[in-house]
Each structure stands twice: as C-alpha cells, then as structure tokens.
Amino acid sequence: MASNKTILMLPGDGIGPEACNQVRRIIDWMAKRRSVSFDVKEGLVGGACYDVHKEAVTDETMADAMSADAVLFGAVGGPQYDNVERHARPEAGLLRLRKDMDLFANLRPAVTFDALLDASTLKPEVISGLDIMIVRELTSGVYFGEPRGMQTYEGVERCVDTQAYTRAEIERVTAVAFDLARKRGKKVHSSEKSNVMETGLFWKNIVTEMHQSGDYDDIELHHILADNCAMQLVKNPKQFDVIVTDNLFGDLLSDAAAMATGSLGMLPSASLGGIDENGNRKALYEPVHGSAPDIAGKDLANPSATMLSFAMLLRYSFDLQEDANMIEQAIQNAMTSGKRTGDIMADGCEQVGCSGFGDAVLAELDKLAA
Structure with missing residues (x-):
C-alpha cells in the first residue's frame, strides 16, 4: 500500500470530532503495526465551518474533497444553527459534498453484533446473524x-x-x-x-x-x-x-x-460515485448517527459507527479487506469483553467513554495483530 493515499477528514460538529479522534488513533496504529500509512488532511464543515466562514463548506474544502482518495465525515448540526438561512445551515455542507462529488449510491449496512442482540426491540432469533x-x-x-x-x-x-x-x-x-x-x-x-x-x-x-x-x-x-x-x-x-x-x-x-440492530450509534455508511477511467471512484464515509450536541465534549460518545465507517473506507476505496475485517472484529471483541459506552450499556458490563472505548479497540487490535 503506497503511503500517498489521501484521506480528507471532516469531523464537523457535536460528537464528530471526538469520534474522528478515535479513528486518528487507529490510523496511527496501522502505520506502526501494519505498515499502512495515509496522508490525512483535516477541514471544516457544517456549523464549525459556518462559525468561521458563514457557510457550511468552503470552495477550498470542496477542492480538497474532489482530489482526495476518500473522505471521512463526522457529523454536523446543533440547535444554535436552527435559525441560520437554509443554504448555509450545517446540513447544506453534507448535501453539497454529496451533490458536487456526484455520490449517487449510498450504502447503509444493517449488521447485528452478537454482543448487542438484547439491545434490539426485536427477538434475538429474528435478528441474529442479520x-x-x-x-x-x-x-x-x-x-x-x-x-x-x-x-x-x-x-x-x-x-x-x-x-x-x-x-x-x-x-x-x-x-x-x-x-x-x-x-x-x-x-x-x-x-x-x-x-x-x-x-x-x-x-x-x-x-x-x-x-x-x-x-x-x-x-x-x-x-x-x-x-x-x-x-x-x-x-x-x-x-x-x-x-x-x-x-x-x-x-x-x-x-x-x-x-x-439495536442502535444507530453502531451503524456506518458509504456514499460512492462512479468509477473513472483509472478505476477510481470518489467516496465519502460517515456514521449514520447525528451530532448529539447534548453529549458533545463530555467523552460520552460511541465512536463505533465512525470506526466502522473507516473500515468501509478501507474496504471500498483502498481494497484493504484484511485491515477492514480486523477493525470490525476488534470492535466486536471490545463489546464482547464488556466495554460499553452509555448508549449500549448492559448489566454486567463496564461503562467507558469515547476515549475508553477507543482504548479497548486498540487493545483488541494489538491482540489480533500479535
């Protein structure tokens, strides 16, 4: 894997930056333990961009997105932007990214984790193996x-x-x-x-x-x-x-x-464009959940969906199937070991924060890479 593959990271608002920080830790781990490295650039989008530029995404960030091999998106929005004019509201940044990059196919997996079967309102036998x-x-x-x-x-x-x-x-x-x-x-x-x-x-x-x-x-x-x-x-x-x-x-x-599956906090997504003459396609990866402003900055967020979005990025943009599988398995193992954020907490488990769950995933990655 060449080290010049580029990822544009757009953490956005609310819990987006916290969750993206955990992906940064996985990227650093991959460079050290898997000899896989990327050039990562970060930009502003959503309310974070509006606060500085009075628009949801700038032309400069759009140019970075168009030239990147893949974009990892956090989350946007918050009640402080409810009265902002529609064209500049945080959500407009995501819509422009999708439209200008011509990301016409949105992939939304719905996969159950064995450790979370009880979190669903449906019977375990209905969703096991979904x-x-x-x-x-x-x-x-x-x-x-x-x-x-x-x-x-x-x-x-x-x-x-x-x-x-x-x-x-x-x-x-x-x-x-x-x-x-x-x-x-x-x-x-x-x-x-x-x-x-x-x-x-x-x-x-x-x-x-x-x-x-x-x-x-x-x-x-x-x-x-x-x-x-x-x-x-x-x-x-x-x-x-x-x-x-x-x-x-x-x-x-x-x-x-x-x-x-039990929780929006566990679900990733990918948005793909067409394949160009060089066999490449523009792509943006993002968690399904929103910005959760009520818990932003409190180290309470579940970073799993953002981590799983990064795994999708590795699979669909860089064809790194083994690394994607390893990250998905590490998240599963961390939950099985009893480490849970508040949204998926269960009796007998240890509640951890966003960074604590990141610690657990990295520990499981070390075991898988041993």
Missing part, C-alpha cells in the same frame, strides 16, 4: 427535484416537492446493487411504489430490463413495495440481502433496518 445492505439513490429524487417550494395556484396557497428520475440515474445505482449482491448473497430486492407513483413504475421497469439483459443472470431479483418492505424489515429482516431503492424510501427504510 446482514443487510441497503443501496439508496442519493443525488436525485424528491430531495433534489424541481419545481419545489411555495406556490399560489388558483388563489390557493400550496407547497410542492417534485419526485423525478432519469433512466441513467436508476441504471447506475441499480448496477451498484447488483455488483454488491454478486459478492454477497446474490439476491436483490428493488423497492418502490409502482402501484401509485409513475416514478415507481418507471423504476421497476428499468430494474427489470437490466436484470433481463443477461448481465445479471446470477442475481435473484425481487420487486417489493416500499411500505411492505418496511413491514418485512420488522417481521422477517433476514430474508433480505441487498435492497436498492430511491432517495426518499432509502432514507426511511435504512433507518428502520438500523433500529433492528
């Missing part, structure tokens, strides 16, 4: 469609959001889902609302055409309405391998799947 990958289209759909906003129609005030998709937008995210399934259980569920939405029927038809093209004969394809998919994620989640869906439904379904 391993789902939700592929959400991220740069189009109702969150970006035009027209949008307030209108007056025949003297009546109304508000409009527009759901719109092109064939190319559907094809490229579906191809990511099929390719991922090929390396997993070879089964894809495509989720939409083809019964009531024109865009849903358009989505279903295009996914069907792609499957029938002959390029994905080895993949088992199922179509499922989004509302039924939400129900099935609670009723029988292990029936799923890869779920591909649009921006809005992906936002909803991925959170439903996340809670089946």
